[in-house]
Amino acid sequence: MARSSLTRIFSRLWKRSYEGASTGRRTAGWGTMRxxxxxxxxxxxxxxxxxxxxxxxxxxxxxxxxxxxxxxxxxxxxxxxxxxxxxxxxxxxxxxxxxxxxxxxxxxxxxxxxxxxxxxxxxxxxxxxxxxxxxxxxxxxxxxxxxxxxxxxxRIVNGVEFDVFGTRVAYWIVKEQPEIGLGLTLSPVRVPxxxxxxxxxxxxxxxxxxxxxxxxxxxxxxxxxxxxxxxxxxxxxxxxLTGFVTTNDGAAPFSGDSQGDALIGSMEPGALNVLPPGKDVSFSDPPAIxxxxxxxxxxxxxxxxxxxxxxxxxxxxxxxxxxxxxxxxxxxxxxxxxxxxxxxxxxxxxxxxxxxxxxxxxxxxxxxxxxxxxxxxxxxxxxKVQWVDPAKDVQAEIDAINAGLMSRREAVAARGMDIGALDTEIAADKAREATLGLSFNAAARTAQPGEVAA
Structure with a gap:
């Protein structure tokens, strides 16, 4: 009796705390990667x-x-x-x-x-x-x-060469793809x-x-x-969807084409067909998703x-x-x-x-x-990541630039443009507008006196 009590106590102490590492019927089919x-x-x-x-x-x-x-x-x-x-x-x-x-x-x-x-x-x-x-x-x-x-x-592992310190020093590469019929050499070449x-x-x-x-x-x-x-x-x-006609005397209730003993008939939309006694029409009930x-x-x-x-x-x-x-x-x-x-x-x-x-x-x-x-x-x-509401996104960028959290250079570069080229283009546009006497609403906020351009 005392031995049985000790067994229960030790089994509780030795029980795995991580259920995912336990063994038994529940984990019998689990895969592992050693x-x-x-x-x-x-x-x-x-x-x-x-x-x-x-x-x-x-x-x-x-x-x-x-x-x-x-x-x-x-x-x-x-x-x-x-x-x-x-x-x-x-x-x-x-x-x-x-x-x-x-x-x-x-x-x-x-x-x-x-x-x-x-x-x-x-x-x-x-x-x-x-x-x-x-x-x-x-x-x-x-x-x-x-x-x-x-x-x-x-050592070389899967075509990658490492030195004694484990640093990658070279790759063993086949120079040409193994194309069929070209007779190319497929021996690997060491490339630094x-x-x-x-x-x-x-x-x-x-x-x-x-x-x-x-x-x-x-x-x-x-x-x-x-x-x-x-x-x-x-x-x-x-x-x-298939229709099945059942008759007691073998006579066809509809007209159609004969194929052996079978009659392939059709029903016209809106047609009224009166079946004589002893004749019945049923339809298949195909499954739906x-x-x-x-x-x-x-x-x-x-x-x-x-x-x-x-x-x-x-x-x-x-x-x-x-x-x-x-x-x-x-x-x-x-x-x-x-x-x-x-x-x-x-x-x-x-x-x-x-x-x-x-x-x-x-x-x-x-x-x-x-x-x-x-x-x-x-x-x-x-x-630059486009959001669902671009107006809010642009306003957030303007607020970040004005608060000193982002530069114009970063905002412009995110759009795939060079800020120098952009500024030159904007200056050229303004000069052309002034020459032609055109006036448009400014798309960007003009820097105030004392402010430093981003």
Whole structure:
């Protein structure tokens, strides 16, 4: 008896405090992930392939990719520079693409789209006599099969080379895409890390390569596709309204075409047909889509939106259940996440290294007179976010400028414009208006005596 009491006491003391870590019937089918590195290495390629397929074929997956690219890049994340340097940067953006298919901001959008779908984006910084050029590569060109230790204490993991201190020093890249029939060499080439842009969202410490952002949503997206196919089949069956004529003597109550022993008849709209005794007409009762099916679809889409980090309204375009306050509150939280990714991933991993290389090349070529050290620190300004009520948004900016919380330079740069070019354009407009004797209401507040221009 005493032993039984002690057993109960110790079992209470040893009982797990975290129910999620308990064992038993309730947790028997739960999955676990012991090693994130190994799991990511094994799952990266299947997740990428399935994500690419869904984005190409599933409308919600395609909308999710487009929504993230538009939110993160928009018309372009621009450096906060002015005057001659801004003009030189703008001129270079049109020539940035080594393949000549887009400008620099288009390249950024391609890289961000690749990061969302494939989990990572890969590009080369190429120094040419005409200046810096960027070539975006397929992430599959980074040889994921190359993993081995090195004699100097370093290692290569999934095509990324690390030195003895764990610093990325090189990437092993296949120079050409594995196109069929061209007979190209697919041996990887060692490219120094300073010449490579490798952009991905870091989800855990020590992560080597990126994981598709669609990973948490793939199962739900596939199930939603299956549900949609099943409901479409149900709708087609529901459209098959068929009439059945029952007779006792085999005579047809309607006229029609004979097909063997069957008579295929028809009923004209507005016709009155009198059936003789012993004859009856009945119709099929095809199934209709119940309300719970629509509710299930809506719940599934909300789960997909949550897994993709998107507001439900952005993913689906369904604004039937929102008002001004609710949509604004939802977008505010999403835009915090957008800003975090813009500055922690896109700016840090891609835009800053490209800016540094561009400044160095332009300075060495004598096209920029300033010192490199003075030009490297630069702030990046993301595109201006449009609100539902633009009048209130503009007024809030004016109030922030007047209160000293924002400069005109920042407000103008957020619209993708250079403040020097804007001021020159405004002055030219006013001079032309004065020459022509025109007068318009001033769109901006005129600085009062004693005030310092922002």
């Amino acid at each position: 090693n994130q590195h190994a799991a990511a290495e094994a799952a990266r390629r299947p997740l990428t392939n399935r994500s690419r397929y869904l984005v190409a074929n599933n409308p919600h997956a395609a909308a999710a990719k487009a929504a993230w690219v538009a939110a993160l890049v928009g018309t372009g994340v621009v450096p906060a520079v002015t005057d001659k340097l801004a003009a030189q940067w703008t001129a270079w953006t049109d020539e940035a693409d080594a393949d000549g298919l887009s400008d620099f901001y288009g390249l950024t959008a391609i890289m961000v789209g690749g990061m969302v779908v494939d989990g990572e984006a890969l590009a080369l910084k190429i120094a040419t006599p005409a200046g810096l050029r960027i070539r975006v590569l397929d992430p599959d060109q980074l040889d994921a099969s190359l993993t081995r230790p090195l004699v100097d204490g370093g 890390a300073e010449d490579v842009i490798h952009m991905f969202r870091v989800d855990f410490p020590g992560q080597v390569r990126g994981i598709s952002w669609f990973a948490p949503a793939l199962l739900r997206l596939a199930e939603h596709d299956e549900w949609h196919g099943a409901q479409l089949t149900r709708q087609k069956i529901g459209a098959l 119940a309300q719970e099916a629509n509710d299930f679809a809506r719940i599934t889409l909300r789960e997909i939106a949550t897994a993709l980090g998107l507001p439900y309204e952005v993913l689906t375009g369904d604004l039937s259940s929102v008002n001004y306050s609710s949509i604004r509150a939802g977008l505010v939280e999403w835009r915090r996440r957008i800003e975090m990714i813009q500055h922690n991933v896109i700016v840090f991993q891609a835009l800053r290294p490209i800016w540094h290389r561009w400044v160095m090349i332009e300075t060495l070529a004598g096209r920029i007179d300033d010192r490199v050290e003075d030009l490297l620190p630069v702030r990046w300004i993301t595109p």
